[in-house]
Amino acid sequence: SVAHEINNPANFISFNIPVLRDYVQEMLPILDDYATQHPEHELLGMNYHEFREDISKLLGNIEHGTTRINTVVSNLREFSRKKDKESLQRVHLRDVIEKAVAICAGELKNKVKSVDINVSEDLPRVLTDPGAVEQILVNLLINAVQATNKEESWIRVRVQLDPSRTDHVQIEVSDNGCGMDKNTLDRIFEPFFTTKPPGTGTGLGLYVSRNLINELGGEIMVESQTGKGSTFTIQIPVQKARGGSFVDSLS
Numbered sequence: 096s097v098a099h100e101i102n103n104p105a106n107f108i109s110f111n112i113p114v115l116r117d118y119v120q121e122m123l124p125i126l127d128d129y130a131t132q133h134p135e136h137e138l139l140g141m142n143y144h145e146f147r148e149d150i151s152k153l154l155g156n157i158e159h160g161t162t163r164i165n166t167v168v169s170n171l172r173e174f175s176r177k178k179d180k181e182s183l184q185r186v187h188l189r190d191v192i193e194k195a196v197a198i199c200a201g202e203l204k205n206k207v208k209s210v211d212i213n214v215s216e217d218l219p220r221v222l223t224d225p226g227a228v229e230q231i232l233v234n235l236l237i238n239a240v241q242a243t244n245k246e247e248s249w250i251r252v253r254v255q256l257d258p259s260r261t262d263h264v265q266i267e268v269s270d271n272g273c274g275m276d277k278n279t280l281d282r283i284f285e286p287f288f289t290t291k292p293p294g295t296g297t298g299l300g301l302y303v304s305r306n307l308i309n310e311l312g313g314e315i316m317v318e319s320q321t322g323k324g325s326t327f328t329i330q331i332p333v334q335k336a337r338g339g340s341f342v343d344s345l346s
Contacts, residue, residue, distance in 0.1 A: 109161045186223065195233050207240060210249070210251075210252075215254060218255070232252075239268060242324070243270070252268055262334070311332070313329060
């Protein structure tokens with residue numbers, strides 16, 4: 096009920112942002128012409144160039160805010176829900192990865208110097224819950240973005256068959272951000288634990304991600320060094336396990 100009540104106004108804002116951006120784009124040429132003819136004119140204490148840039152930043156901030164609201168609500172829903180049935184589909188992980196990256200595109204572009212996505216060409220289709228995998232990746236990517244603290248920052252996503260178990264796919268999300276000390280590593284999967292400033296995280300992202308991975312029959316491992324960065328490694332079965340055996344291949 097709470098998620099529904101929050102999502103309604105958040106979606107109203109989200110749906111209207113592209114319309115507002117189109118309106119602004121249509122008006123800008125008119126404003127540009129006026130500013131050329133009246134270079135001394137100021138708007139709210141700013142020259143026209145500053146005002147024009149600020150409009151774009153404000154729209155981006157509004158869009159970012161609604162994305163954060165949607166992420167928090169999604170995490171809260173996952174935290175409280177009980178799955179009644181499995182939503183398994185046979186999917187190409189490349190498609191799921193691309194959707195997750197697209198969701199995070201704004202933050203990746205604004206805060207990360209280099210983003211490298213490497214998905215092995217010989218991956219089989221995976222019988223899994225694509226929505227769950229997408230949410231896991233979004234959570235990990237957002238965490239990696241928020242760990243960014245270097246001018247030459249990078250995030251790398253690598254997807255391949257698990258070298259040690261060919262019936263599993265391995266997804267690695269790495270960054271060269273601030274990294275974590277041992278005390279933090281010991282607690283990152285606790286619900287509501289966060290090292291982020293107030294208002295920037297609920298402390299549910301990794302907790303929810305680990306639960307989703309467990310539901311998929313997979314595992315998650317973490318390696319991190321303070322000041323050097325972190326690598327999250329996810330291993331999920333190519334086919335969902337039932338009673339200790341894998342589901343027969345689907346045509």
